[in-house]
Amino acid sequence: MPSMTRTNGKAGEAAINKARYGDLLQETLPRPIRTEAENERYLRVVEHLMSLGKRITPASPVEALRELMQQRGMKLADLAALIGSKGVASEILNGKRALSKANIKRLAGYFDVSPEVFL
Numbered sequence: 001m002p003s004m005t006r007t008n009g010k011a012g013e014a015a016i017n018k019a020r021y022g023d024l025l026q027e028t029l030p031r032p033i034r035t036e037a038e039n040e041r042y043l044r045v046v047e048h049l050m051s052l053g054k055r056i057t058p059a060s061p062v063e064a065l066r067e068l069m070q071q072r073g074m075k076l077a078d079l080a081a082l083i084g085s086k087g088v089a090s091e092i093l094n095g096k097r098a099l100s101k102a103n104i105k106r107l108a109g110y111f112d113v114s115p116e117v118f119l
Contacts, residue, residue, distance in 0.1 A: 061118040062095055068111045082110055 033039050059067065069079060076093065080086035083103055091097035099107070099118050108115040 061099055062093060064113075064117045065099075065107065066093065068107075068113070068117075072111075082106055 033042060065079075069075075076086065076089055079093070080089040083089045083092070083106070088097060092099060092103070104115050104118040107118055111117075
């Protein structure tokens, strides 16, 4: 899984919203591009979107952690069980304590993401 991202300063907007994605799939099924004309049309759309200047910036480790927790319905107590201390978990979420190497490895394994998400 690639690192978590944010757009417009909000964590996780670039993450897939499964309900919305399902709605979009019901409206229009993805299909392969088969002709050069289709390819050119889609390239124009992508170039237009890129010209709008909206940049996707990496999320901070805490933003990524909060998004991953939200996606799984996790609370502070759940994180504390992974970290080993409710106080440390709270300090991490409040930005008062950085993630240790051990916690990064533990969280990456639990969430099945690259440790780089938390660096």
